[in-house]
Amino acid sequence: MIQNERIRVLNNKPQKNGDYVLYWMQSSQRTNFNHALEYSIIKANSLNKPVLVFFGLNEKFPNGNLRNFSFMLEGLHEVQKSLEERKIKFILLKTSPEVGATQLSNNASIVVTDKGYLRNERSWRNYVAINIDCPLIEIESNTVVPIEEVSKKEEYSAATIRPKINKLLNVYLLPLKQNIPIKSSLSLPYDTLNLDNMEELIKSLKIDTTVPSSPHLFGGTSEAMSNLETFIKKKLDRYDELRNNPSLDYLSNMGPYLHFGQISPIFIALKILEIDSPGKGPYLEELIVRRELSMNYTYYNPKYDSFEGLPEWCKRTLEIHEKDTRDYTYSKKDFEMAKTHDPYWNAAQNEMVYYGKMHGYMRMYWGKKIIEWTKSPKEAYEILLYLNDKYELDGRDANGYTGVAWCFGKHDRPWSERKIFGNIRYMNDKGLKRKFDPDAYAKKINDYVSKI
DNA sequence: ATCGGCTCGCGCAA
DNA sequence: TGCGCGAAGCCGAT
Numbered sequence: 001m002i003q004n005e006r007i008r009v010l011n012n013k014p015q016k017n018g019d020y021v022l023y024w025m026q027s028s029q030r031t032n033f034n035h036a037l038e039y040s041i042i043k044a045n046s047l048n049k050p051v052l053v054f055f056g057l058n059e060k061f062p063n064g065n066l067r068n069f070s071f072m073l074e075g076l077h078e079v080q081k082s083l084e085e086r087k088i089k090f091i092l093l094k095t096s097p098e099v100g101a102t103q104l105s106n107n108a109s110i111v112v113t114d115k116g117y118l119r120n121e122r123s124w125r126n127y128v129a130i131n132i133d134c135p136l137i138e139i140e141s142n143t144v145v146p147i148e149e150v151s152k153k154e155e156y157s158a159a160t161i162r163p164k165i166n167k168l169l170n171v172y173l174l175p176l177k178q179n180i181p182i183k184s185s186l187s188l189p190y191d192t193l194n195l196d197n198m199e200e201l202i203k204s205l206k207i208d209t210t211v212p213s214s215p216h217l218f219g220g221t222s223e224a225m226s227n228l229e230t231f232i233k234k235k236l237d238r239y240d241e242l243r244n245n246p247s248l249d250y251l252s253n254m255g256p257y258l259h260f261g262q263i264s265p266i267f268i269a270l271k272i273l274e275i276d277s278p279g280k281g282p283y284l285e286e287l288i289v290r291r292e293l294s295m296n297y298t299y300y301n302p303k304y305d306s307f308e309g310l311p312e313w314c315k316r317t318l319e320i321h322e323k324d325t326r327d328y329t330y331s332k333k334d335f336e337m338a339k340t341h342d343p344y345w346n347a348a349q350n351e352m353v354y355y356g357k358m359h360g361y362m363r364m365y366w367g368k369k370i371i372e373w374t375k376s377p378k379e380a381y382e383i384l385l386y387l388n389d390k391y392e393l394d395g396r397d398a399n400g401y402t403g404v405a406w407c408f409g410k411h412d413r414p415w416s417e418r419k420i421f422g423n424i425r426y427m428n429d430k431g432l433k434r435k436f437d438p439d440a441y442a443k444k445i446n447d448y449v450s451k452i
Numbered sequence: 453a454t455c456g457g458c459t460c461g462c463g464c465a466a
Numbered sequence: 467t468g469c470g471c472g473a474a475g476c477c478g479a480t
Contacts, residue, residue: 156462159472244474290473313460364474406473413472416458423459425475435474 011129018109024101028114033264036139050185056097065208074219087184098124105132154300214356224257239279246359247441256393294402314409317422347442367407
């Protein structure tokens, strides 16, 4: 079912007698467990109209490159085929999303879209809400609990948001029924890019091609689901024990799929709930509480991607220690080329550059060390964001911005004061050795990189 | 190997 | 107003 709290009308325009209901797909790039798509079909059926689905390929998307575009297009190819089976036409155009959606709204009765938690996503929706002459209805499908139902403010920590989310799970963590359109839109006369010839399409895009596609992670809902199956079968039981061991792979790897909306967090959570495993609780904590905490941060803090957005105590303590001497300082380029004195740090950087995804535990160490080895925390902040957004398949995401902020103390607690970090949590390579074998990790990455 | 202290701010209990 | 406690730790004492 689609709870009322997932539905929001973004403008005050009258419904038209158009040719179709337009679903402007953006953050939920899937046909499975997609409340916005199901809402569009239900609405279209009640109006006796077909549904048209539109996606705008924006070549100027910040940090859009070969890696994230090919991952996304693999997913959209699957979306197109799956919609076609449901007699729904999928229109993919090389246009900025808000411009394309506005144009296609001319012949629409209403426009439906999904919800985003970042600045650009929200400004596109505002643009469309103002510039079209029919209703724009936003459906929240990428969180288990609708963000404003959880809390109306920026939360302080996981501890403060956890009870607010958990008490609402019985209301929102529910299956979603698939609907069948009464009217087909397949014969509507609209052009679309051809996704069957992916290579040619990718070649035609004016994007940064210096970051190659990941050799390990391929986009699309079916890839997401098969990775999830593997995770449940082979890793979930020992997840709690081994997830923080980067020399092994005990992670779900759902991040990139969730980022593009190729899989639904509700779908994942319902699957996990069926399993009796010691990893169940810890995994659901990460999937729901920590993920939705990160969306709470970007949604309520307009400075989510800058040093300025940090809590006062974090900025204060880091600024007090800004002049402390650094044993090492590196430039953005040094970091990007993985040229530091620390083999573990370099391995983490290379993992990100060559795999497209750094192990979660190393992300903390990696970020903390950039703070330690940069002239100022503000410069460090800029470098973390730059590298994360450029190389991570799940970059440019609420989780990424919150992960960076965490390295600077966000959602964390203060610790004993020390050089450079002040009261911010410090990490060192002794900690890595205490928990796992970082040499095995570095060897794994180095062996891989030397084969390229 | 294990343990307490470090330090700030939230939110509940009183 | 007081008090307990927190997303991934470090460090020194035992």
